[in-house]
Amino acid sequence: MTTTLKGIAASDGVAIAKAYLLVQPDLSFSKSAINDVTKETDRLQSAIAKSNSELQQIRDIASKSLGEEEAQVFDAHMMILADPEFTGAVKQKIEDEKVNAESALDDVATTFINMFEAMTDNPYMQERAADVRDVTKRIMAHLLGVELPNPALIDEEVIIVAHDLTPSDTAQLNKKYVKAFVTDIGGRTAHSAIMARSLEIPAIVGAGTVTTDIKADQQVIVDGNTGDIVVEPTAADVAKYQQLAKEYAAQKAEWAKLRDARTETADGKHFELAANIGTPKDLAGATDNGAEAIGLYRTEFLYMDSPELPTEDDQFDAYKAVIEGMNGKPVVVRTMDIGGDKHLPYLPLPEEMNPFLGYRAIRISLSRQDIFRTQLRALLRASAFGHLRIMFPMIATLQEFRQAKAILDEEKAKLVAEGTEVGKYEVGIMIEIPAAAVLADQFAKEVDFFSIGTNDLIQYTMAADRGNEHVSYLYQPYNPSILRLVKHVIDSAHKEGKWAGMCGEAAGDPIMAPILVGLGLDEFSMGATSILKIRSLMKRLDTAEMAKMADKALNESLTNDDNIKLVKDTLK
Numbered sequence: 001m002t003t004t005l006k007g008i009a010a011s012d013g014v015a016i017a018k019a020y021l022l023v024q025p026d027l028s029f030s031k032s033a034i035n036d037v038t039k040e041t042d043r044l045q046s047a048i049a050k051s052n053s054e055l056q057q058i059r060d061i062a063s064k065s066l067g068e069e070e071a072q073v074f075d076a077h078m079m080i081l082a083d084p085e086f087t088g089a090v091k092q093k094i095e096d097e098k099v100n101a102e103s104a105l106d107d108v109a110t111t112f113i114n115m116f117e118a119m120t121d122n123p124y125m126q127e128r129a130a131d132v133r134d135v136t137k138r139i140m141a142h143l144l145g146v147e148l149p150n151p152a153l154i155d156e157e158v159i160i161v162a163h164d165l166t167p168s169d170t171a172q173l174n175k176k177y178v179k180a181f182v183t184d185i186g187g188r189t190a191h192s193a194i195m196a197r198s199l200e201i202p203a204i205v206g207a208g209t210v211t212t213d214i215k216a217d218q219q220v221i222v223d224g225n226t227g228d229i230v231v232e233p234t235a236a237d238v239a240k241y242q243q244l245a246k247e248y249a250a251q252k253a254e255w256a257k258l259r260d261a262r263t264e265t266a267d268g269k270h271f272e273l274a275a276n277i278g279t280p281k282d283l284a285g286a287t288d289n290g291a292e293a294i295g296l297y298r299t300e301f302l303y304m305d306s307p308e309l310p311t312e313d314d315q316f317d318a319y320k321a322v323i324e325g326m327n328g329k330p331v332v333v334r335t336m337d338i339g340g341d342k343h344l345p346y347l348p349l350p351e352e353m354n355p356f357l358g359y360r361a362i363r364i365s366l367s368r369q370d371i372f373r374t375q376l377r378a379l380l381r382a383s384a385f386g387h388l389r390i391m392f393p394m395i396a397t398l399q400e401f402r403q404a405k406a407i408l409d410e411e412k413a414k415l416v417a418e419g420t421e422v423g424k425y426e427v428g429i430m431i432e433i434p435a436a437a438v439l440a441d442q443f444a445k446e447v448d449f450f451s452i453g454t455n456d457l458i459q460y461t462m463a464a465d466r467g468n469e470h471v472s473y474l475y476q477p478y479n480p481s482i483l484r485l486v487k488h489v490i491d492s493a494h495k496e497g498k499w500a501g502m503c504g505e506a507a508g509d510p511i512m513a514p515i516l517v518g519l520g521l522d523e524f525s526m527g528a529t530s531i532l533k534i535r536s537l538m539k540r541l542d543t544a545e546m547a548k549m550a551d552k553a554l555n556e557s558l559t560n561d562d563n564i565k566l567v568k569d570t571l572k
């Protein structure tokens with residue numbers, strides 16, 4: 001029977017394919033005493049052998065579809081399977097204590113994981129804990145006779161159905177086969193959603209209980225424009241959505257004609273449309289979509305994709321590739337923003353009740369200066385190769401900015417003294433904490449630019465977790481409170497002769513962009529796939545009319561919805 005589910009539209013486009021449930025099975029077991037030791041060690045042996053051949057197969061496919069580097073993690077897993085200190089210890093425990101294999105495996109794995117995690121001075125060994133966990137899960141699944149999902153083995157078109165997708169899960173999906181994804185939890189600005197937009201696949205997040213409502217292999221339609229998920233569609237549904245997919249493709253082809261066009265309003269005013277990227281690989285998408293700049297390079301993915309802290313040279317190579325790749329166009333590189341929902345296995349952070357209010361971004365950089373200075377040196381060296389803008393995330397106070405800037409100046413002086421070439425660069429901050437937005441007039445005297453991070457600015461202003469679907473109604477970019485903060489930031493920058501951009505998701509939103517044009521925002525940075533849509537929209541706007549509309553939006557409208565209506569009516 002056909003059912004329609006609803007979630008939060010997180011990435012545009014329409015997809016029709018069968019469901020692939022990326023759900024962790026229940027691996028609980030109970031401890032029991034055994035009589036037949038040989039039978040139990042045979043069960044263990046067979047689970048290890050099955051795990052090994054599965055890993056071999058995953059490794060082969062992963063190396064072909066994702067690249068040799070991504071595949072190497074599976075070598076590490078196979079090494080653990082072959083390590084007598086680990087699997088030998090499980091066998092020994094079964095023999096000595098006459099317990100079932102599941103319980104012996106769990107005990108030994110826990111000992112190893114605790115041991116690795118305690119090695120706080122050796123991040124490489126700490127990371128092995130995650131490998132032991134993964135391998136243990138695989139052996140356990142075979143012992144219990146349940147199946148683990150293996151997304152790397154997908155070799156036909158599917159729609160991924162998951163409770164949530166971490167940034168690293170999303171990075172492992174092969175775009176050739178993964179046509180869309182839907183998740184139980186998350187909001188429009190969760191990193192999985194941002195990732196979907198950069199992969200250019202439709203996505204719906206925060207859809208409630210899709211992992212139980214949708215069964216494996218059921219046919220599913222995902223409409224990433226509206227947030228509708230149709231399960232077991234009728235032939236008429238399929239025809240309707242095929243038509244919508246066709247129209248969307250035609251619309252995209254129309255926008256594509258604007259690729260090399262200058263971004264101009266109807267009255268000839270230019271606005272800079274930039275792309276947000278996560279890795280140098282995203283550069284192609286940015287230039288294909290006509291980006292005039294990179295307005296946000298989120299460097300944390302460099303750290304997340306690496307098994308240990310990336311070296312200065314690794315970072316230099318990545319930054320240089322992006323800066324050179326943009327051929328003199330500006331590139332805003334944001335220093336590491338780890339914490340919140342982004343974790344590094346080799347940099348254990350304290351468990352926090354409110355990670356988004358905790359130890360993240362510049363707060364980590366200022367206390368772990370070894371990590372920060374390495375990144376700054378790599379950036380300063382890369383500045384010689386084009387137009388660099390360095391940006392600090394999550395700045396709350398002037399002192400934090402001054403401290404970060406002083407460290408940058410120190411590293412520059414050291415490099416210059418060593419005879420290393422350093423180019424020109426600007427230094428700016430993200431405005432994503434209300435404290436900094438309110439004091440933007442003070443900050444504007446000291447920084448070269450602002451980039452407003454609405455994803456965080458909205459969550460902190462509204463006190464509503466950006467990834468929590470229960471409070472996603474409070475993600476209100478057009479709420480007059482948010483707009484007034486944005487106006488204050490833009491006006492403060494202009495008063496000091498500085499520029500203000502926006503790199504939060506709101507910059508690429510067709511309702512928000514006209515208001516921002518009216519407020520005089522200088523630079524709009526967004527997922528690359530939104531650029532042409534916004535360029536096309538801007539061609540229709542008159543800046544004086546938008547300024548009047550923005551004034552109403554700030555001073556006459558009372559709610560977010562009032563402003564949606566105001567923009568729609570004005571653009572009619």
Ligand SMILES: C=C(OP(=O)(O)O)C(=O)O
Pocket residue numbers: 296298337432452453454455456457503504505
């Ligand atoms: C762009 C932003 O940063 P991130 O989404 O990486 O937190 C933001 O907060 O708006």
Ligand SMILES: [Mg+2]
Pocket residue numbers: 432453455456
């Ligand atoms: Mg942010």
